[in-house]
Amino acid sequence: MxxxxxxxxxxxxxxxxxxxxxxxxxxxxxxxxxxxxxxxxxxxxxxxxxxxxxxxxxxxxxxxxxxxxxxxxxxxxxxxxxxxxxxxxxxxxxxxxxxxxxxxxxxxxxxxxxxxxxxxxxxxxxxxxxxxxxxxxxxxxxxxxxxxxxxxxxxxxxxDMHPVGFYYNKALLQQAGLDPNKPPTNRSELEQALSALKGKGIQGFWMSPFQFTGGMTGYSLVYQFGGSLYNDDATRATFNSPEAVEAVSWCAKLVADGHSPANVGQDADYLALKSNKNAFNVNGIWQVNDLKKSPEIQWGVAQMPQLGSKKSVWANxxxxxxxxxxxxxxxxxxxxxxxxxxxxxxHSLDWAAGGQVPARKQVLEDPKFKDLTEVNTLAAELPDAAFPPAAPGIGDVTNLFYTAFNEAVLGKKPVKQALDEGAAKADKLLEDNRKKYGT
CATH class of the missing domain: 3.40.190.10 (Periplasmic binding protein-like II)
Incomplete structure (x- = not known):
């Protein structure tokens, strides 16, 4: 796509x-x-x-x-x-x-x-x-x-369900002396791989400040580190919790530690993966079909590495x-x-060919779905999907997290300040939404 x-x-x-x-x-x-x-x-x-x-x-x-x-x-x-x-x-x-x-x-x-x-x-x-x-x-x-x-x-x-996945450039991994067929699965392995890549002059994990897809990376890690964007009844934003601050700080530190350029442009992280400049990119399942159109690129896709205490991924x-x-x-x-x-x-097996994980279990278990190797790989993330709560207007509120993430990754504000200010605005909007929608 x-x-x-x-x-x-x-x-x-x-x-x-x-x-x-x-x-x-x-x-x-x-x-x-x-x-x-x-x-x-x-x-x-x-x-x-x-x-x-x-x-x-x-x-x-x-x-x-x-x-x-x-x-x-x-x-x-x-x-x-x-x-x-x-x-x-x-x-x-x-x-x-x-x-x-x-x-x-x-x-x-x-x-x-x-x-x-x-x-x-x-x-x-x-x-x-x-x-x-x-x-x-x-x-x-x-x-x-x-x-x-x-x-x-x-x-x-x-x-269906469409999650983010962990895309990797096999040529760059090999260049850094890493196994191109064994992408990192946890924080230790990822950080070791980034160090090896940096030793070869490669910025291995470009961090986009935009929702697509740096913000989705940060969203996933907030839940992986034990936090959440909202409390249980979605009456209060919690994306400024210590766990959330740790998650977003990890993303921002990729820039500070030289694993990512500063001020990565929209989609530049993905384009860099395709042009052998970026080793790792968290991106949507929808990029599978796009990468298949470029047989010259040596790439793979895996489940999101577990960097925190549990598995979790952004999905819709x-x-x-x-x-x-x-x-x-x-x-x-x-x-x-x-x-x-x-x-x-x-008939969602046919739909899966478009780069989506079928929602029905009977289709997920169909042997023909197993043949869709990359989509099937990301289907394993289905139990780990961190969906937003069913609250009217929640999309506008979640946008405030992405704005705070942007400010933090670009270094416009310290991480905690950006998230504190974003959460305060989110609480006000959640209150306004309850009045607006009568909930």
């Missing part, structure tokens, strides 16, 4: 709350997701046309459209029309489109946006979909399944949602939507 992928994942953060600063978009019927047919296992009603919105503008978009075409071919009485927008435009556009009656029937949404759009009644509960399809937590990784809940109701049926997840309709739900359309959601979920 191209580098603009950073705009396609998590760009709801910082957009969702702003876009939703308006009256509730849908009706007040909590049963807006209820249909009148067979609950998603099959659809035998009159032909329905459904609009589906998504933000898959990269290579995954081609795969997604092919799957939709296949579904349409197999279902003569359901016609899915796909509309694709950049994620940042998508989340801004959706509320107004729904309130005016011009929204989609089905919407793909990141996990960290579900609570925001549920609170504004843009999307409908889908508990009945899960029940009719006999889907339970046992069918998914617990973290992914629970991420679709808001106020004890289900708003998302998970399709795409979920299917059913959109509220201001003039009430059409039962036949809702039933058709359920059939599509179930069908695509069952």
């Amino acid at each position: 191209n580098l603009s992928r950073r705009h396609l994942l998590g760009m709801g953060a910082g957009i969702g709350a702003a876009a939703l600063g308006l009256s509730a978009c849908g009706n007040d019927d909590d049963n807006a997701g209820a249909g009148s047919n067979t609950g998603g296992k099959e659809y035998t009603g009159p032909k329905v046309s459904l609009n589906l919105w998504n933000g898959f503008t990269g290579g995954d978009g081609d795969i997604f459209k092919k799957l939709v075409d296949q579904f349409n071919t197999e279902h003569a009485n359901i016609a899915i029309t796909v509309a694709t927008y950049r994620w940042e435009d998508y989340y801004a556009k959706l509320p107004g489109a729904v309130s005016s009656g011009n929204g989609p029937d089905i919407a793909v949404m990141h996990m960290d946006q579900l609570a925001t759009f549920a609170a504004r009644k843009v999307i409908a509960p889908v508990d009945d979909v899960a029940k009719a399809l006999e889907l339970t937590e046992a069918d998914f990784a617990p973290t992914v399944w629970k991420g679709g809940l808001y106020q004890d109701k289900r708003y998302g049926i998970p399709l 997840s795409h979920n299917f949602t059913i959109v509220q309709q201001p003039r009430g739900a059409d039962g036949n359309k809702v039933d058709g939507a359920k059939v599509f959601i179930n069908w695509l979920s069952q």
